[in-house]
Amino acid sequence: MMSLEFLVASGIGVVTATGIYLILRGRTWPVVLGLSLLGYAVNVFIFAMGRLWQDAAPILSAEGSVADPLPQALVLTAIVIGFATTGFVIELALRSRHETGTDHVDGQEPERTTEVRDNA
Amino acid sequence: MITEFLNAFFTTHLPVLQVLLPLFVGVLLLLMGDGVGSASLAHKPQGKPTKQRLLSMASVVLGAVFAWRLMTNADAGALTVYSLGGWQAPFGIVLVVDRLSAMMLALTWTLAVPVLWYATANWDVRGRHFHALFHFQLMGLSGAFVTGDLFNLFVFFEILLIASYVLLVHGQGAMRFKAGIHYVVLNLAASAMFLIGLAIIYGLTGTLNIADLALRVAKLDAEEAVLLKIGAMILLVVFGLKAAIVPLYMWLPGAYSVASAPVAALFAIMTKVGVYSIIRVHVGIFGEGAGHAALVVEPWLLPVALVTTVLAVLGALAAGSLARLVAYLTIASVGVILAGVGLFTTAALSAALYYMVHSSLVVAALFLLVELIALQRGDAEDKLRPSVPVAQPILLGLMTVLAAASVAGLPPLPGFLGKLMILQSASSSPAHIAVWAVVLGAGFLTLIGLARAGSIVFWSVLPEPASRPATTAVDFNTRTLAATIGLLALGVILTAGAAPMKRYTDAAAAQLADTAAYADAVLGPLGGPAAETTRPYRGGEGEVILPNSGTKP
Numbered sequence: 001m002m003s004l005e006f007l008v009a010s011g012i013g014v015v016t017a018t019g020i021y022l023i024l025r026g027r028t029w030p031v032v033l034g035l036s037l038l039g040y041a042v043n044v045f046i047f048a049m050g051r052l053w054q055d056a057a058p059i060l061s062a063e064g065s066v067a068d069p070l071p072q073a074l075v076l077t078a079i080v081i082g083f084a085t086t087g088f089v090i091e092l093a094l095r096s097r098h099e100t101g102t103d104h105v106d107g108q109e110p111e112r113t114t115e116v117r118d119n120a
Numbered sequence: 121m122i123t124e125f126l127n128a129f130f131t132t133h134l135p136v137l138q139v140l141l142p143l144f145v146g147v148l149l150l151l152m153g154d155g156v157g158s159a160s161l162a163h164k165p166q167g168k169p170t171k172q173r174l175l176s177m178a179s180v181v182l183g184a185v186f187a188w189r190l191m192t193n194a195d196a197g198a199l200t201v202y203s204l205g206g207w208q209a210p211f212g213i214v215l216v217v218d219r220l221s222a223m224m225l226a227l228t229w230t231l232a233v234p235v236l237w238y239a240t241a242n243w244d245v246r247g248r249h250f251h252a253l254f255h256f257q258l259m260g261l262s263g264a265f266v267t268g269d270l271f272n273l274f275v276f277f278e279i280l281l282i283a284s285y286v287l288l289v290h291g292q293g294a295m296r297f298k299a300g301i302h303y304v305v306l307n308l309a310a311s312a313m314f315l316i317g318l319a320i321i322y323g324l325t326g327t328l329n330i331a332d333l334a335l336r337v338a339k340l341d342a343e344e345a346v347l348l349k350i351g352a353m354i355l356l357v358v359f360g361l362k363a364a365i366v367p368l369y370m371w372l373p374g375a376y377s378v379a380s381a382p383v384a385a386l387f388a389i390m391t392k393v394g395v396y397s398i399i400r401v402h403v404g405i406f407g408e409g410a411g412h413a414a415l416v417v418e419p420w421l422l423p424v425a426l427v428t429t430v431l432a433v434l435g436a437l438a439a440g441s442l443a444r445l446v447a448y449l450t451i452a453s454v455g456v457i458l459a460g461v462g463l464f465t466t467a468a469l470s471a472a473l474y475y476m477v478h479s480s481l482v483v484a485a486l487f488l489l490v491e492l493i494a495l496q497r498g499d500a501e502d503k504l505r506p507s508v509p510v511a512q513p514i515l516l517g518l519m520t521v522l523a524a525a526s527v528a529g530l531p532p533l534p535g536f537l538g539k540l541m542i543l544q545s546a547s548s549s550p551a552h553i554a555v556w557a558v559v560l561g562a563g564f565l566t567l568i569g570l571a572r573a574g575s576i577v578f579w580s581v582l583p584e585p586a587s588r589p590a591t592t593a594v595d596f597n598t599r600t601l602a603a604t605i606g607l608l609a610l611g612v613i614l615t616a617g618a619a620p621m622k623r624y625t626d627a628a629a630a631q632l633a634d635t636a637a638y639a640d641a642v643l644g645p646l647g648g649p650a651a652e653t654t655r656p657y658r659g660g661e662g663e664v665i666l667p668n669s670g671t672k673p
Contacts, residue, residue: 023309028301035308042315049323071322074271078315081278085311088285089304095289096297105305107298 008048015041026110028093028103035089039082046075130189135202135215138186138225138262145179146255154249169251173240176251180236183258184229187222194222195624199631199641201268209268209642210329216268216642219628220473224265224396227477228389230610231484232258238488238603239382246380247290257283257386264393268642270321270328273397274314277362281307284390291380299375306371310361317354324348330405331642334635335651338411345412352406352416356398363394364451365458366428372451373435377443381491384443385484385607391454392480399461399632403469409635415464422462422551426558429455433565437572442490442502445573446483449527452562453479459555460542468545470629474622475538478614482526482535485607489519492604493577504573509581515601517578519608524570526611529563534615539563541622 015037022034050071057066093103100107130137149172193200194217202215217225236254244250260280267273285307289300322328324344325336340348361368372391376384402417410416432452439445457479460472490502493516500507510516522533529535539559546555614621631637640648 023305031305035305035312038309038312042312042319045316046319046322049319051323071319074319074322077271077275081275081311085278085282085304085308088282089308092285092289092297092300092304096301099292099297100294105301107294107301 004052004054008044008052012041012045012048015044026104026106028096028105031105032086032089032093036082036086039078039086043075043078043082046071046078131193133202134186134190134193135200135217135266136204138183138190138266139215139259141179141183141186142255142259142262145175146252146259149176149252149255150249154245154251169245172251173244176254177233177236177240179255180229180232180258183262184226184233187225187229187262190217191222191226193217194219195627197627199637201641202266208645210327210332213272214268214329214642215266216330216638217266218638219624219631220396220399221265223473223477223624223628224392225262227392227480228258228261228265231389231481231607232386234603234606234610235382235385235484235488237606238385238600241597241600241603243291243380243382247292250287250290253283253287253290254386256280257287259283261389261393265396268330270318270330270333270401273400274311274318277314277393278311280390280393281311284387287383287386288375288379290383293378295378299371299378302371303375306361310358313354314358317351317358320347320351320354324351329642330400331635331639332651334405334407334409335639335643335649337405337413338409340412342412348413349416352402352413353420355401356417356420359394359397359401360424361394363391363398363454363458364428365424365454366431369428369432369451373439373444373447376447376450376487377441381488384447384487388450388480388484388487391450392457392476395454395457395461395476398458399469403461403464404632404635404638407633407635408464418462418464422459422555425455425458425462426554427455428452429459429558429562433562433569436569437565439569439573440504442493442504442573442577443487445504445569446486446490449486449566450483452566453483453527456539456542456559456562459559460545463546463549463551463555465545465549466626466629466633468542468549469632470622470625471538471541471545473625473628474541474618475535477621477625478534478538478611479527481607481611481614482523485604485611486523486527488600488604488607489516489523492516492600493520497577504576506576506580506582510578513578517574519604520570520574520578522608522612524567524574526608528567528570530567532615534611534618537615537618 019034019038019041022030022037025031025034050068053065053067055065058072059066059069096107097103102109104110152172152175154169154172190200200217201209203209204213204215207213232254239250239254257280260276260278260283263276264273264280267276285300285304288303289296318328321333324340324347325333327333327336337348357368364372376387379387398421402421406413406416408414429452432448432455436445436448436452439448453475457472457476460468460475493510494502496510496512496516497507526533526535529539543556543559546552549555636649639651643651
């Protein structure tokens, strides 16, 4: 049976890979999505760095094991900052689309080679 | 009585005031409105935001006074530790002001005064909320310099970045949005990497307090140290992107050359935040005393810094506009500074710190000067092609010569002293041939690049047109001129005050090497360098297990 550690680690890996792939796309919308996905993966990663616990209380109690509370605080901060920056980058992408007339990240449509045009 | 109280109050709370002052003034400026309204989109300012300008200038001057006060305290040997909320480190977040932090604060705020003054000539009404954003940027910078906690450093990085995202597109225009998208996406990806690096380090050591970390990384066994080194290298990539080192500098020329002049001048400090973080983390934490992870970046930092310098001066030679040229010189200066840091000796670090102060000032002055020149060249602006002659060739020419000689490192200007110190400190290193060749060669090529640019701008002129085109962006007036000359003069003062300045940087470098004293100041009540805190936290049945007891849940 797959361990919890394997599931979490591979989950983080898949989401990170997807995020990186999307960041490398040429249009702003996939890039924004990629940044969000990368943010999610990072948040789970921070969480996992407090180790994975089962049946552990989230805050200190007199008996029973207790999960490390600090990564939870760190991840909360990271989520808030990530949310704000995502909001900003969406707005910036929209303004850039408005100013330059294209949603390409370089502010201009890439020059198409003859080959591509022929195929199209 | 009252003076005594005030004196005690300021001595205690100065580190946090340095962060709170720009925060509160920034919020106040937002509440006051910017006096520009939606007219900014039409590039037609309605009125002058006199009140906002006064408040903004007063606050920046006050901040500079605070920063100098902190620097005086630090110079006397005080290592000021401020526990936020009264929580004892490493459980609470502390602000720590040592000589390096105080020097960076003084540099930032001293540079901010003429830059903001320049901006009040006209730039501040060409977009929304310039003054408020300028203050939030200063808040992020100050916070990054004073914090004694790595996660807090991340938070302040985000504050200064989000202010810089908006400042970069200040003044609007398609070019700025294009550069803005690149800048924002790159930095957001870097922020994600920052968190990954921090999380790895936290997972292994159980702390993010810088003083505590410096003690803890030495205690990890070889197996764990491998992961720790990965964390440290990830942080080097993150800080390297901010500092603009090879291969992470590609974004800088595009971003800095399209930013409005005062913003680009303020951004001269932004690359230095990356350098500061590298010093703080890779010299302060992963220094010689870090056990298995000691000097983890040593094989990388010096070669990367030298390659950065070489590529940057080549870029400067190939630049098609003055602003791009100066942007490449910014990267070259970072390369020289990091070469000093990468030698990993106290003398070289001191030289690098001295050169960092000088290069920030002169690069900021150059960005302002470029705009002054561009305004008088009609349609050519700052592009390196023949154009109408500038209206004040002698004044601007002399300023250019002074700035060019400083940045290239010609005697007797401070750039020369800084580079000489780096050369001198490298003489005992095995890499000294490479360092000497690159630093001297870069100085020479910088000079050629600037001489080429200067000849085109001042001598390769077209006949005077019948009517001079009206200047648009900033009215060419005494204020912008005085602000630029002021920045240049600061560089000259730095030469005159080279001896005390060098003593200060020597002491700062020595203080950085002395991790025991740092731990003593921050973790004093827990036993200083011998502090044994109960982490990393590995759970247990209602009791906290000591990290070295071998018990696993």
